[in-house]
Amino acid sequence: MDRQPVLEGERLRLRPLRADDWDALFAVASDPELWAGHPAHDRWQEPVFREYFGNALRNAGALVVIDKGTGQIAGASQFYDYQPDEDGRGPSVEIGFTFLARSHWGGGTNREMKRLMLAHALSQVNYVRFRVGETNLRSRTAMERIGGRLTERRQQEIKAGQPSTNVYFEIDRAEFARGPLNR
Template identity: 30%
Template sequence: MSSYPTPTLATARLVLRPLVATDAEALFAVFSDPAVVRYWSAEPWTSVAFAEQAIARALDSYRAQSEVRFGIVLADTGALVGTVNLHHFFAQNRRCEIGYALASGHWGRGYASEALEAAIGYAFQGLDLNRIEADIDPRNGASAAVLERLGFRKEGYMPERWFVHGEMADTVNYGLLRRYWNERP
């Protein structure tokens, strides 16, 4: 069985680290914001209990080494402002999926790209993966731009894949191969 430990990674402005119980309030602040979950297939969290449950699932995944779940923390303040998750690993095929969320008050500063770059680097170098997949709502132009800047390529379109906030929503599938990553300028 493959294992997927969650290390602590540092970038110029961020620290990516495992979630801890004391992150509950900050995590709740991220996922209770309707703007953050606009394109997710879940409603905004309505109590800190949702965050506590998410952290409990993360702690279970750390013990089982079944997923890599990072809290995104601002290096200068220590504030948790989002998450990056590597999940749905397929060890035989050396691939996984990636998901991410960033507090809306921190959008437009390059934090998502910076955090994803660190997590992807770890996936390819530290975990020896060959492929990372993402799926996003095609209306989420900011997320598409982040993925494309990092070398992800559009690979498919699935109409009405999710039921999101009372309506059917489409999906655009993206893929990033290690060789695409290594070919970046």
């Protein structure tokens, strides 16, 4: 699967993350409010974000979100954990590690970004997975709004030095075709 596409929408352009995006992306990520409900609530701190940024570059699936109206970076997201056929349902990929500047909350940015990413992914895989912190109500609500189906799958990990539980949402081709992102 091509995890480094350039995707164009009405208001957004998504392109592969580059090392020289550090300053602009950290300027967005350094807002503690972005991470207030997130399991990695300390990601606004420079050393923590530097680790995130380095991992995103190594992952080779990270995209920056550019507001076409201003030309400014407004956030980032990633394609990762491609599975050729993990569970007999065919290929899948995960979309995650997503964050947006508060100036882009509630105005359709997440919806457009996810529509672009899902359309790209679902042209190459059967379904897309999303891992969300169980207590991250903002992200869970956003997943429901874009048509994500909560699964039974759970995962435990340590985030910001604390145990955290993740839940998984999925969207397959048929759900995407008839879902809210295509209305």
